[in-house]
Amino acid sequence: MTFGIDIQNLTVRYPGVTAVDDLTLKLEGGKIYGLLGRNGSGKTTLLSLIAAFRRVTDGSILVDGRVPFENEELTQDICLVRESGDTVVEGESVKGVLRRGRRFRPRWDDDLAQRLIDLFQVPVNRGVTKLSRGQRSALGIAVGLASRAPLTMLDESYLGLDAPSRYAFYDVLLEDYMEHPRTIILSTHLIEEVARLFEQVVIIDRGRLVAHDDTETLRMRGAAVVGPAAAVDDFTTGMTVLGEQRLGGTKSVTVYGEIPADARTVATDWGLELSPVALQDLFVHLTKGDPA
Numbered sequence: 113m114t115f116g117i118d119i120q121n122l123t124v125r126y127p128g129v130t131a132v133d134d135l136t137l138k139l140e141g142g143k144i145y146g147l148l149g150r151n152g153s154g155k156t157t158l159l160s161l162i163a164a165f166r167r168v169t170d171g172s173i174l175v176d177g178r179v180p181f182e183n184e185e186l187t188q189d190i191c192l193v194r195e196s197g198d199t200v201v202e203g204e205s206v207k208g209v210l211r212r213g214r215r216f217r218p219r220w221d222d223d224l225a226q227r228l229i230d231l232f233q234v235p236v237n238r239g240v241t242k243l244s245r246g247q248r249s250a251l252g253i254a255v256g257l258a259s260r261a262p263l264t265m266l267d268e269s270y271l272g273l274d275a276p277s278r279y280a281f282y283d284v285l286l287e288d289y290m291e292h293p294r295t296i297i298l299s300t301h302l303i304e305e306v307a308r309l310f311e312q313v314v315i316i317d318r319g320r321l322v323a324h325d326d327t328e329t330l331r332m333r334g335a336a337v338v339g340p341a342a343a344v345d346d347f348t349t350g351m352t353v354l355g356e357q358r359l360g361g362t363k364s365v366t367v368y369g370e371i372p373a374d375a376r377t378v379a380t381d382w383g384l385e386l387s388p389v390a391l392q393d394l395f396v397h398l399t400k401g402d403p404a
């Protein structure tokens with residue numbers, strides 16, 4: 113079972129800052145989404161609203177066609193794991209957290225939880241507050257995946273893991289997603305590392321939607337045009353230029369937007385080189401400017 117998400121004109125204001133700014137976004141169910149945005153761009157606020165941690169006051173959010181806020185039947189099937197691990201209860205042990213998952217998550221899989229706890233070597237009898245940052249991340253991930261929630265959101269929750277553990281997590285995530293398709297949203301700053309998991313990418317900046325596309329399509333949207341400066345300037349006239357660098361007579365201009373086949377032929381004729389741009393670079397370009 114998978115849940116789609118329909119967000120219309122969502123705005124969230126805190127004193128002095130608009131965290132989410134008239135955001136409209138539709139996510140189909142059954143895909144893995146990457147949610148990218150700079151610090152303070154509104155990712156956590158957005159995910160918290162989808163998970164019904166707070167009430168929507170301006171705009172609307174529907175998950176599986178239903179309003180999540182104060183809808184327990186729906187929210188038991190929406191799992192948001194945050195990096196801070198703030199959903200843990202003070203004084204609770206790892207065992208206690210797992211027990212809670214088993215009790216409140218209707219699709220909970222004990223074997224998967226145990227597999228992840230063993231994989232990341234989380235000490236089950238220890239109090240959650242006494243876990244290391246990485247162990248706490250691992251516990252969050254175990255709960256997030258073992259919940260098998262039709263909508264699962266991991267808000268930078270794996271940043272505390274070391275590299276081998278992160279890669280092990282990506283493998284388990286993919287394997288379990290293939291066997292039990294669901295909607296997964298991963299918010300992350302480790303863009304290139306996780307990009308292979310994303311089917312679609314959503315980029316927000318200062319609470320606004322900047323891009324939402326298939327990962328491959330988005331990648332194809334960016335190109336670095338390199339060659340003699342005058343020819344590069346001519347070729348890129350009228351295109352959306354994200355950045356440029358010049359070294360002597362050679363110029364490299366990063367453009368955003370589809371380059372049709374006939375234009376690519378022109379580029380070749382003019383001695384220009386067109387190369388793809390890494391997702392991370394596109395992200396940096398698209399979200400450049402003063403932070404929120």
Ligand SMILES: Nc1ncnc2c1ncn2[C@@H]1O[C@H](COP(=O)(O)OP(=O)(O)OP(=O)(O)O)[C@@H](O)[C@H]1O
Pocket residue numbers: 126127129130131149150151152153154155156157158404
């Ligand atoms: N409770 C709050 N009160 C006031 N301002 C807040 C509150 N929570 C978030 N903000 C502000 O709203 C904006 C969006 O914050 P949010 O945590 O959603 O961003 P984020 O994209 O998750 O950031 P990061 O990548 O740093 O975790 C920021 O400017 C933040 O300072």
